[in-house]
Amino acid sequence: MLESKDVVVVPESTQSLPLFPFFCAPSLSLLLLLLSYAETNRVHTSTLTKPSLIHPTAAVHPDAVIGQGVSIGPFCSVGSSAKLGNGCRLYPGSHVSGSTELGDNCTLMTGAVVGDDYPGRTVIGSNNSIGYHAVIGVKPQDLKYKQEDECFLEVGDNNDIREHTSIHRSSKSTDRTVIGNGNLIMGSCHIAHDCKIGNNNIFANNTLLAGHVEVEDNVHTAGATVVHQFCHIGSYSFLGGGSVVTQDVPTYVMVAGERAELRGLNLVGLTRCGFSSAEIRNLRTAYRNLFMRVDANAGSLEERIAEVELHEELGHVPAVRAMLQSIRNSFAENRRGICKIRHWNAS
Numbered sequence: 001m002l003e004s005k006d007v008v009v010v011p012e013s014t015q016s017l018p019l020f021p022f023f024c025a026p027s028l029s030l031l032l033l034l035l036s037y038a039e040t041n042r043v044h045t046s047t048l049t050k051p052s053l054i055h056p057t058a059a060v061h062p063d064a065v066i067g068q069g070v071s072i073g074p075f076c077s078v079g080s081s082a083k084l085g086n087g088c089r090l091y092p093g094s095h096v097s098g099s100t101e102l103g104d105n106c107t108l109m110t111g112a113v114v115g116d117d118y119p120g121r122t123v124i125g126s127n128n129s130i131g132y133h134a135v136i137g138v139k140p141q142d143l144k145y146k147q148e149d150e151c152f153l154e155v156g157d158n159n160d161i162r163e164h165t166s167i168h169r170s171s172k173s174t175d176r177t178v179i180g181n182g183n184l185i186m187g188s189c190h191i192a193h194d195c196k197i198g199n200n201n202i203f204a205n206n207t208l209l210a211g212h213v214e215v216e217d218n219v220h221t222a223g224a225t226v227v228h229q230f231c232h233i234g235s236y237s238f239l240g241g242g243s244v245v246t247q248d249v250p251t252y253v254m255v256a257g258e259r260a261e262l263r264g265l266n267l268v269g270l271t272r273c274g275f276s277s278a279e280i281r282n283l284r285t286a287y288r289n290l291f292m293r294v295d296a297n298a299g300s301l302e303e304r305i306a307e308v309e310l311h312e313e314l315g316h317v318p319a320v321r322a323m324l325q326s327i328r329n330s331f332a333e334n335r336r337g338i339c340k341i342r343h344w345n346a347s
């Protein structure tokens with residue numbers, strides 16, 4: 001990792017900078033200023049394979065650690081405890097502050113803000129794109145939080161976080177907000193303090209997750225989904241547009257509605273994710289036995305779970321067992337239970 005003193009400022013005449021249109025049409029006097037500024041700052045060029053390009057109007061603290069091949073556009077700021085990995089690109093007017101680390105190849109679009117100066121830390125992995133005016137790794141919106149407490153956010157690799165999204169740090173030093181890898185978080189989403197988000201999820205725009213929400217993997221939320229604090233969302237589930245989710249969503253299912261109710265299995269998602277037709281058939285049978293029994297001796301949910309578990313065929317299908325476990329977990333102490341079943345034939 002290179003220290004920031006190795007950073008050079010190179011004007012358009014010696015390096016092409018397609019990233020920043022600002023460079024392309026400077027006035028003559030500005031160009032001359034850039035050239036003379038560059039003359040005095042090019043001392044380290046020969047020692048570098050891939051110099052970093054820092055626009056003269058960017059405020060980069062001398063103690064910031066800047067990797068190779070980083071470009072920092074006009075009017076950006078990078079704080080003293082910031083660390084930018086190789087190949088990071090900061091579009092004009094984006095900001096990195098506080099104790100904040102970006103891995104390699106991260107892109108901050110115009111107006112993106114990553115980290116803030118409160119105690120704690122924000123760590124972002126590699127290959128993440130942070131959209132226009134997204135605000136990532138700032139202090140939580142939680143009355144429990146005290147100004148002197150350390151708070152944390154960790155983001156993995158290959159996430160696409162779109163415009164206006166906000167992701168907050170934990171509310172306590174003993175917890176952290178975590179985002180895994182390969183998530184697509186569309187515009188104007190909110191991920192609150194202490195949420196734990198897994199991998200390869202897609203949150204459509206305006207998905208709002210309250211504090212301490214846990215989302216496993218391969219979950220898809222449609223637009224304007226809101227999730228109550230402390231809910232768990234199981235893998236491969238689908239949350240319909242406008243859902244208000246106030247209880248857990250078991251793995252593989254679909255929920256929808258303004259008190260979200262179970263609406264069957266997420267068949268489209270399961271097929272897309274490569275579940276075999278045999279697995280899907282078994283899951284459907286299990287779902288029917290769990291949630292669609294109308295006979296008088298159907299028993300409680302707990303009894304029906306036990307019945308499916310003991311079923312000579314279903315009980316041995318790993319996907320079915322995962323669904324049963326997911327439901328059981330939701331009824332453990334301090335958990336919220338699962339969304340109610342939708343009864344179409346209610347008279």
Ligand SMILES: *[C@@H]1O[C@H](CO)[C@@H](O)[C@H](O)[C@H]1NC(C)=O
Pocket residue numbers: 087104105126127
């Ligand atoms: C960053 O991008 C370069 C060029 O595409 C690639 O060689 C490198 O492996 C990437 N770094 C990481 C950590 O993915």
Ligand SMILES: *[C@@H]1O[C@H](CO)[C@@H](O)[C@H](O)[C@H]1NC(C)=O
Pocket residue numbers: 105126127157158
């Ligand atoms: C980042 O992206 C590059 C190019 O797409 C890929 O080769 C690399 O493995 C990715 N890095 C990580 C850490 O996933």
Ligand SMILES: *[C@@H]1O[C@H](CO)[C@@H](O)[C@H](O)[C@H]1NC(C)=O
Pocket residue numbers: 186187204205223
């Ligand atoms: C919301 O998301 C949809 C895709 O699900 C997209 O087509 C649309 O442009 C988005 N709208 C906004 C305002 O981001």
